[in-house]
Amino acid sequence: MGYRVAVFGAYGHTGRFVMAELRERGFDALPVGRDARQLAVFGLGYRVASVDDPASLDAALTGADAVINCAGPFASTAAGVIEAALRAGIPYVDVAAEIEANLDTFAHFTERAHAAGVAVVPAMAFFGGLGDLLATTAMGDWTSADEAHVAYGLSSWHPTAGTVAAGVVSRERRDGRRVRYTGGRLEYQPGGELPRTDWDFPAPLGRRTVLGEFTMADVVTIPRHLAIPEIRTYMTVDATTDLAAAAAPVAVDELGRSAQTFTVDVIVRRGDARRRVVATGRDIYAVSAPLAVEAVRRVLDGRTRTSGVASAGEMFDAPDFLRALSPAIRVEPVSD
Numbered sequence: 124m125g126y127r128v129a130v131f132g133a134y135g136h137t138g139r140f141v142m143a144e145l146r147e148r149g150f151d152a153l154p155v156g157r158d159a160r161q162l163a164v165f166g167l168g169y170r171v172a173s174v175d176d177p178a179s180l181d182a183a184l185t186g187a188d189a190v191i192n193c194a195g196p197f198a199s200t201a202a203g204v205i206e207a208a209l210r211a212g213i214p215y216v217d218v219a220a221e222i223e224a225n226l227d228t229f230a231h232f233t234e235r236a237h238a239a240g241v242a243v244v245p246a247m248a249f250f251g252g253l254g255d256l257l258a259t260t261a262m263g264d265w266t267s268a269d270e271a272h273v274a275y276g277l278s279s280w281h282p283t284a285g286t287v288a289a290g291v292v293s294r295e296r297r298d299g300r301r302v303r304y305t306g307g308r309l310e311y312q313p314g315g316e317l318p319r320t321d322w323d324f325p326a327p328l329g330r331r332t333v334l335g336e337f338t339m340a341d342v343v344t345i346p347r348h349l350a351i352p353e354i355r356t357y358m359t360v361d362a363t364t365d366l367a368a369a370a371a372p373v374a375v376d377e378l379g380r381s382a383q384t385f386t387v388d389v390i391v392r393r394g395d396a397r398r399r400v401v402a403t404g405r406d407i408y409a410v411s412a413p414l415a416v417e418a419v420r421r422v423l424d425g426r427t428r429t430s431g432v433a434s435a436g437e438m439f440d441a442p443d444f445l446r447a448l449s450p451a452i453r454v455e456p457v458s459d
């Protein structure tokens with residue numbers, strides 16, 4: 124063990140969960156960020172660095188074995204931290220949920236990361252990473268499918284300031300349009316009301332009204348490596364109402380987790396055949412920590428399936444990865 128892992132954005136809500144997870148698992152966690160006062164709270168050695176100052180990032184990553192970027196919006200931070208990881212020759216993992224920022228990571232760094240032999244795993248978190256691992260697991264021996272559906276059943280969604288800011292950045296980049304994945308590509312359409320439908324989640328959640336075309340980062344991660352031309356993501360309407368109200372999450376346990384629970388229901392369809400895998404757990408920010416840290420662990424151990432920039436399902440053995448997340452995330456196949 125003894126690997127040193129730098130966490131950029133360590134004192135943010137998600138960064139704190141990642142710092143705790145690293146320490147719990149015996150890593151040497153190195154807090155990095157732009158505010159020395161907030162970094163000092165960890166009571167550890169820390170490094171002050173800014174994405175506008177590459178030399179500060181180089182100094183911050185000196186001696187680190189990997190870096191996890193938790194500082195969002197990632198439209199502002201991902202490229203600078205990936206550049207620094209490439210200069211340092213160390214793996215990079217981030218928790219970006221921004222569709223366009225994740226696309227940029229694939230577009231700008233795939234060749235260079237591959238040539239450098241450096242693993243770069245964007246969206247290695249609840250949105251993007253988990254859906255990809257579940258869809259990959261549901262596919263099993265299928266190499267293609269007609270459709271993938273990822274339905275998010277959140278009991279509530281009190282967003283952090285980072286989530287709200289990322290939403291603003293993404294909306295600005297889309298210029299009021301909405302995005303969906305159809306015909307094997309992302310399609311931008313005029314904005315407007317998202318379609319509503321009912322989704323039958325497994326018990327105990329049961330039937331819930333969801334917004335369709337509530338498009339999340341899974342539409343970037345899944346089609347990187349699975350031939351599925353239609354990918355839809357859905358969100359419980361109650362959670363979207365909370366999201367719009369933007370009240371911050373409230374910690375209710377000693378780990379800092381909120382009372383929020385989640386069910387992620389993934390269905391892939393090929394012809395008349397359907398395969399389904401369901402994940403449940405608590406607090407989408409908290410569970411992003413075991414997702415990101417397990418990814419770093421596997422990259423550092425060489426338990427990877429490819430090199431360069433890759434999504435979770437492409438980089439790792441998805442069923443094995445999901446098993447390692449238990450009990451933080453419980454995963455079950457469901458037969459219809």
Ligand SMILES: NC(=O)c1ccc[n+]([C@@H]2O[C@H](COP(=O)([O-])OP(=O)(O)OC[C@H]3O[C@@H](n4cnc5c(N)ncnc54)[C@H](OP(=O)(O)O)[C@@H]3O)[C@@H](O)[C@H]2O)c1
Pocket residue numbers: 132133134135136137138156157158173174193194195196197199200218219220246247248249250251283284285286287289340407408411
């Ligand atoms: N994919 C997922 O499922 C998932 C899960 C969790 C989080 N996220 C994403 O992760 C991001 C952070 O979320 P959060 O919950 O931790 O939010 P947060 O509590 O608001 O924390 C944001 C952190 O990012 C830092 N930061 C922001 N812009 C920065 C910049 N330009 N340079 C350096 N540091 C910067 C902030 O530092 P300052 O205080 O110095 O600004 C703070 O430490 C959001 O974009 C969120 O959407 C995604």
